[in-house]
Amino acid sequence: MVTIRKNLVSQSIINSVTSSTGNGRKWITVHETDNERATANADAHGRLQANGNSRSASWHYSVDDKEAVQSFNHNIRCWAAGDGSGNGNYNSIHVEICVNEGGDYKKAVKNAAELVKKIMKDENISLANVVQHNHWSGKNCPSKMRSGKCGYTWAQFKDMLKEITTVSKPSTTNKNSYFTTNPGKIKVIKGCWQYSGTSFNKKQREQKVDAGPTIYTVVKIEKTKNGTPRLLMKNGTFMTANKKYIEKA
Structure with missing residues (x-):
């Protein structure tokens, strides 16, 4: 299982770059950072958020080939989907996959899959409700996965998640x-x-x-x-x- 490290932001940052609490936690949205600088790993993105992101943007997790860094608790409505007060921003948990040079992108994707599976299980979110950023705003994100040129397609990523279902529902038909x-x-x-x-x-x-x-x-x-x-x-x-x-x- 991928290591998950918390570096939660302060309340003042929550106030400035989120819509506060009330996240419905019905969706998981997968992004890629599109930042290829060698130092742009999960730790760097976690510190960026903890120190006050200069952009009006926020997301719950940053994942690279070594770890996942959590910046916000799941109940926070982060600004990551580009859909205003829609389901993307108000009812989704956001996971950013790092694409930094020198990092192992394939390993980062695998770590992201492990993280998403954990969130699905913890929050009782269905596979159908794991979506790309593109689903909400039309943005070409996660761009590498959407192109399929760097080792994994979106379909392959979803295949990694199929062992998790919405609920482990025992059959009551018998x-x-x-x-x-x-x-x-x-x-x-x-x-x-x-x-x-x-x-x-x-x-x-x-x-x-x-x-x-x-x-x-x-x-x-x-x-x-x-x-x-x-x-x-x-x-x-x-x-x-x-x-x-x-x-x-």
């Missing part, structure tokens, strides 16, 4: 795979997590539960937005309703 009515008492047959909420993201993890004879009491079944059942436990946490992991006690 009703036998899940408890859809309250099982009352359960025990764990395969290690799983207890969560503080129904979305089951990493931030909601409370504790790992190992398979064993311990009996747990289910209060009721709640469903996610996509209809997947979750078990609300007596202790206030949620557990999977998937019969691969639990069974009636």
Whole structure:
């Protein structure tokens, strides 16, 4: 996995070159810096933003062949898409790929793909919503990838991301795979997590539960937005309703 280093800008810079907080985080937009100077790596672009970019522009990440530097938190509406108050600026996370001479462009693209995959997973963003800067404003960006003359085409970049989907949605078409009515008492047959909420993201993890004879009491079944059942436990946490992991006690 690419190394991600934070060099977050100050609030004064957020105030001057962004539309502040409120980013909907529904898209990921990929750019290239078009700066071929040997020193124009991710660190340099991160420092440029931290020190106050002279242009009215901002982006979340700069990526080169060695690392990714994060300049803004994801909730910030950066000015990078050229679409005013459209989805590009207001609902997207922006990733700039460095093209500096002496840097390994192909490695930078691979690192960018790893970063984008992580953002997709963390923010629950679909592959269809990973787009080029060109998608928003018509600008020829990312220019090298769009031309395909430097090692990777846009289609090849998207292929690197295909192992990530919008959500790892368990199928609910087979009703036998899940408890859809309250099982009352359960025990764990395969290690799983207890969560503080129904979305089951990493931030909601409370504790790992190992398979064993311990009996747990289910209060009721709640469903996610996509209809997947979750078990609300007596202790206030949620557990999977998937019969691969639990069974009636």
